[in-house]
Each structure stands twice: as C-alpha cells, then as structure tokens.
Amino acid sequence: YSIPAVDRARGVVAFSSGNHAQAVAIAARSLGIPATLAMAQDAPRTKVEATRARGARIVTYDRFREDRVAVGKRLAEETGATLVPPYDHPWTIAGQGTAVLELLEEVPDLDAIVVCIGGGGLMAGSAIAAKSLRPSIRVIGVEPADANDTKLSIAAGKRVEIPPPATIADGLRAQIPGELTFPIMQRLVDEIILVSEDEIRATLKFLLLRLKILTEPSGAVSAAPVLFKKLPPGLGRVGVVLSGGNVDYELLAGL
Numbered sequence: 001y002s003i004p005a006v007d008r009a010r011g012v013v014a015f016s017s018g019n020h021a022q023a024v025a026i027a028a029r030s031l032g033i034p035a036t037l038a039m040a041q042d043a044p045r046t047k048v049e050a051t052r053a054r055g056a057r058i059v060t061y062d063r064f065r066e067d068r069v070a071v072g073k074r075l076a077e078e079t080g081a082t083l084v085p086p087y088d089h090p091w092t093i094a095g096q097g098t099a100v101l102e103l104l105e106e107v108p109d110l111d112a113i114v115v116c117i118g119g120g121g122l123m124a125g126s127a128i129a130a131k132s133l134r135p136s137i138r139v140i141g142v143e144p145a146d147a148n149d150t151k152l153s154i155a156a157g158k159r160v161e162i163p164p165p166a167t168i169a170d171g172l173r174a175q176i177p178g179e180l181t182f183p184i185m186q187r188l189v190d191e192i193i194l195v196s197e198d199e200i201r202a203t204l205k206f207l208l209l210r211l212k213i214l215t216e217p218s219g220a221v222s223a224a225p226v227l228f229k230k231l232p233p234g235l236g237r238v239g240v241v242l243s244g245g246n247v248d249y250e251l252l253a254g255l
Helices: 019-031 045-053 068-079 090-106 121-133 149-156 181-188 197-210 217-221 249-254
Strands: 012-015 035-040 057-061 112-116 138-144 191-195 238-240
Touching (some): 012 019, 019 035, 019 045, 035 045, 057 068, 090 112, 090 121, 112 121, 121 181, 138 149, 149 181, 197 217
Parallel strands (some): 012 035, 035 057, 112 138, 138 191
C-alpha cells in the first residue's frame, strides 16, 4: 500500500536470489497486481519454483555477466511497474528491521545481536531497531569470507565492489553494499566477522540435526561465529537472527 494507487495497477518488479522475490510475489498477489522477478540462472530451484507458484513472472539473468540492478531497472522501465529493491530502499530497510524489533520486544536484555549481511537491508534495519531500543547493545554482522564486500568497504571507508562471490550462501552474494544501507552500517555496526564455507555447512547441519531448525546456508551464516566461538569475549546474552529457510533438497542431502 506504500505504492500510490495510480501506479499500483502496473505492478511491481524486483531482483532477488529468492527470498525477497517470494515476499514481493506474495504481496503482489494479495493486491491482485502483476509481479515480475529477475532471478539469477543459478538461483536455488526451491526459490524459483516457490516464486513462480505465487503467480510471479520470472526473468532469468547471468549474474557473472549481467548486473541485476540494471536488469531490474530495465524491466521496470519496459512495464511501467514500480521497482521494489531487495535491500537498498527505506521501505525494505524498515520492513526487514522488524525482525530485531520483535526479538527485542520478546527478549529485551540482550548484550548483542548477530545478523548476516548481504546487501545490508536486514543489517541496517536491525541495527537501527537495536540501537534505538537498547543503545548499549553490540551489533555484530557476519559475512561469508568469499562475500566480504561490507567488511572491505568499512575498512576502506567507502563502498567497495567485489567480483561475483562463489559462496554457498546464495542470499548473501551482493557484490557491493547498498548506497542507503552502507552509511547506516558504518555508523551502527560494531564489528563484522567472516565465516568459511565449511563453517557455514557445519552450522546448517548443526541447526538441523541438533536444534531441528531448517535454514538455508545464508540463514545459518549468523549462527556460525557462535558455534565456532568467533564472537568477541565478555558477551552474556546474544540474539542470533536466522534469516532464510529455502534450501534445495539436493544441497541439503549433500551435507
């Protein structure tokens, strides 16, 4: 409903590895408007099928040769639809930040929160919510070592672009932090920890077999530094956001 009624009938366009795609498809179907989703050719089949099942039109692109932002903008221009970015927009940042807002409403006395970082929408929104409700809380971000664009950018003091990362965490394959999300993360994120591909796999397996929680690799990333004791010392209660549960069966079985 944030889209003006006059524009709503032309539908929405988004680019996403799959989770944002499904959310946009669900929202569009609830309003009875068309949705077009640009998804990478190697996006998890589970995410593609779930997005298509919710009525969206899917356009694939090669993430090694094409820029997904440019693909999304082109589709929006062709259709007159409203572009709904997966992280670099105030609506998206605010919406994704409700994860930590709800967490702190239930468990207010946390010393730290740990959140995975892709383009930074979830991290930026979570950091705003956390620091607003509990200024002393430590905000810790986690990236795959092969997709460390935000850690590099914060070290450089400017947005740094990396080549298309090969990480198993398909939801965190952003090559550069968002224009809106980066300054928020610069200001509010206390530390960024990197985790290896083996640590991500082991954490996904641990969550499934020991905690009975099914996550996708991206969702397991934030728990990896807890399991492998990479968090800063001296923390008491730590809240971990497990974001994303859409994983292909073949990948899961391969673990």
